[in-house]
Amino acid sequence: MLQANIFNYSLTDLEETARKLRRHVITMITAAGSGHPGGSLSAADIITALYFKVMRHNPKDPQWQDRDRFILSKGHAAPVLYAALAESGYFPVEELKTLRKLDSCLQGHTDRNLTPGVEMSAGSLGMGLSFAIGVALAARLDTKTYRTYVLLGDGECDEGQIWEAALSAAHFKLDNITAIIDRNGIQLTDWTRNVMNLEPLSQKWQAFGWHVIEIDGHDFRQILTALEEAMTIKTRPAVIIAHTTKGKGVSFMENKAAFHGKAPTPEEAERALKELE
Amino acid sequence: MNEAAPREIYGKTLVSLGRQNPDIVVLDADLSPSTMTHYFAREFPQRFFDCGLAEQNMMGIAAGLAASGKIPFASTFAVFASCRCFDQVRICLSQTKLNVKIVATHGGISVGEDGTSHQAIEDLALYCALPGFTVIVPADAVETAAAVKVAAATYGPFYIRLGRPKIPIIYPESYPFTIGKAVTMRRGKDVTIIATGIMVAKALEASNSLAKQGIECRVVNMSTIKPLDEEAIISAASETGAIVVAEEHLAQGGLGSRVAMTSSKERPVPMEFVNLGERYAVSGKSSELLQRYGLTDREIAKAVKKAIERK
Numbered sequence: 001m002l003q004a005n006i007f008n009y010s011l012t013d014l015e016e017t018a019r020k021l022r023r024h025v026i027t028m029i030t031a032a033g034s035g036h037p038g039g040s041l042s043a044a045d046i047i048t049a050l051y052f053k054v055m056r057h058n059p060k061d062p063q064w065q066d067r068d069r070f071i072l073s074k075g076h077a078a079p080v081l082y083a084a085l086a087e088s089g090y091f092p093v094e095e096l097k098t099l100r101k102l103d104s105c106l107q108g109h110t111d112r113n114l115t116p117g118v119e120m121s122a123g124s125l126g127m128g129l130s131f132a133i134g135v136a137l138a139a140r141l142d143t144k145t146y147r148t149y150v151l152l153g154d155g156e157c158d159e160g161q162i163w164e165a166a167l168s169a170a171h172f173k174l175d176n177i178t179a180i181i182d183r184n185g186i187q188l189t190d191w192t193r194n195v196m197n198l199e200p201l202s203q204k205w206q207a208f209g210w211h212v213i214e215i216d217g218h219d220f221r222q223i224l225t226a227l228e229e230a231m232t233i234k235t236r237p238a239v240i241i242a243h244t245t246k247g248k249g250v251s252f253m254e255n256k257a258a259f260h261g262k263a264p265t266p267e268e269a270e271r272a273l274k275e276l277e
Numbered sequence: 278m279n280e281a282a283p284r285e286i287y288g289k290t291l292v293s294l295g296r297q298n299p300d301i302v303v304l305d306a307d308l309s310p311s312t313m314t315h316y317f318a319r320e321f322p323q324r325f326f327d328c329g330l331a332e333q334n335m336m337g338i339a340a341g342l343a344a345s346g347k348i349p350f351a352s353t354f355a356v357f358a359s360c361r362c363f364d365q366v367r368i369c370l371s372q373t374k375l376n377v378k379i380v381a382t383h384g385g386i387s388v389g390e391d392g393t394s395h396q397a398i399e400d401l402a403l404y405c406a407l408p409g410f411t412v413i414v415p416a417d418a419v420e421t422a423a424a425v426k427v428a429a430a431t432y433g434p435f436y437i438r439l440g441r442p443k444i445p446i447i448y449p450e451s452y453p454f455t456i457g458k459a460v461t462m463r464r465g466k467d468v469t470i471i472a473t474g475i476m477v478a479k480a481l482e483a484s485n486s487l488a489k490q491g492i493e494c495r496v497v498n499m500s501t502i503k504p505l506d507e508e509a510i511i512s513a514a515s516e517t518g519a520i521v522v523a524e525e526h527l528a529q530g531g532l533g534s535r536v537a538m539t540s541s542k543e544r545p546v547p548m549e550f551v552n553l554g555e556r557y558a559v560s561g562k563s564s565e566l567l568q569r570y571g572l573t574d575r576e577i578a579k580a581v582k583k584a585i586e587r588k
Contacts, residue, residue: 126333
């Protein structure tokens with residue numbers, strides 16, 4: 001049985017891997033001609049830390065019963081998850097260029113029945129945390145020690161179901177869940193503060209009974225420390241509010257709502273890939 | 278005739294399933310004394326999850342449990358189990374085909390006094406629209422117990438609709454339920470009444486009075502609305518030449534629409550429909566409402582005569 005992450009990368013390796021995932025994101029979405037680069041780029045470091053340092057998972061056995069689970073609730077960030085799964089070895093890296101194409105196993109939004117390693121289908125926002133609660137309750141019933149991670153978007157927190165789930169995870173005292181909010185501050189049309197103000201976000205989660213950790217979601221030391229801290233919390237769930245930059249790593253995409261759901265042109269992709277070398 | 282409330286039997290069946298299979302878990306949305314999941318909650322508190330008044334969250338939790346090897350039964354009133362969380366059911370259960378059993382109680386207008394907000398009469402249309410779902414409306418308590426057991430043993434998402442009131446028991450204890458298999462309750466050559474849920478007993482009453490007038494009705498209990506027993510419909514059409522469909526549902530999207538689709542494609546015959554048409558009901562006693570909105574043996578008999586005239 002695996003006791004630790006099979007990659008266990010160093011900080012330098014993690015940083016290099018995150019850059020690689022970002023390059024995949026740009027290449028995939030450009031080839032597809034559509035997709036959501038901004039939210040994949042903001043989540044790249046969090047996902048890299050989980051797959052290449054923290055989670056116990058086995059790409060050769062995606063259904064391994066004791067694996068830690070990662071649930072992507074913000075389903076439009078599917079490209080960065082696919083990139084992490086491919087680089088982990090769940091399927092060949094060449095598959096990535098089939099994103100969004102007919103008969104590809106890589107759907108526009110995640111589909112648990114088509115992609116090895118994808119735990120849950122998503123795309124309609126607000127649903128992943130509820131699913132994670134079910135997975136975490138099953139762990140408790142089966143006295144299993146796997147941990148359930150769920151990545152939420154900040155815009156996604158507009159959905160009422162997130163707060164239903166937040167209430168119930170605390171009510172069920174699920175200390176085997178770590179939620180991570182990709183707090184990039186931008187949703188489809190504009191800054192979250194202009195579309196639907198979420199602040200004070202940290203106090204909201206605290207008031208709902210969660211242990212809250214706030215970090216810079218692009219600093220691997222902080223990400224790893226926060227994920228460690230979350231594991232030590234007992235009798236309540238933990239949420240990491242990871243402050244990130246939408247479009248992180250590509251200067252002309254950073255903090256641009258326009259790149260929430262728009263593919264780069266081939267010229268833009270070329271510039272982006274140069275910046276991500 | 279003996280009577281029993283299907284939801285009561287549902288609650289007790291869950292307990293016996295729970296004793297046999299430790300993977301059975303139950304979720305409810307603050308309605309367990311009404312849906313009767315409280316029996317299970319009492320015996321297996323560790324395996325019972327009250328999700329509070331949060332049906333969307335409940336369906337997601339059920340999906341997570343199912344993805345982890347559990348067999349979740351999720352219960353609430355049929356109005357909430359259908360309309361309140363349709364997108365969650367669509368994405369998390371239909372598109373994933375996860376092994377969740379939704380058993381919704383207080384379906385139809387026979388819920389009575391709570392009124393229009395609480396009367397689920399669109400639920401069959403919604404659930405029948407979802408690929409992968411099996412949709413069942415048992416006709417009595419015996420069929421309820423059997424359907425719940427079969428659902429527990431059959432992988433995939435289920436929607437089972439039960440009513441609130443006690444209804445006549447029409448099957449012997451030994452009745453074997455098969456998914457997707459209609460049951461001929463009475464033989465007849467002049468017309469076929471295809472009914473589901475509480476309308477099955479009423480169809481039998483109608484056929485008894487029609488027999489005295491020399492009209493021999495075949496009565497078919499179509500308890501599985503999806504997948505539909507198309508063979509039973511085709512043989513009803515070819516052998517009796519006319520069909521009446523009776524259900525406690527709006528006109529669109531329920532059993533009537535589904536039977537008509539099969540019949541029109543395979544063997545078109547005159548059809549008549551007994552249902553709620555295109556309207557919501559009001560508060561009142563269950564029996565008063567069924568009377569007021571035409572869900573009666575008399576309306577079925579009228580429809581039978583109309584269908585036969587059109588042959």
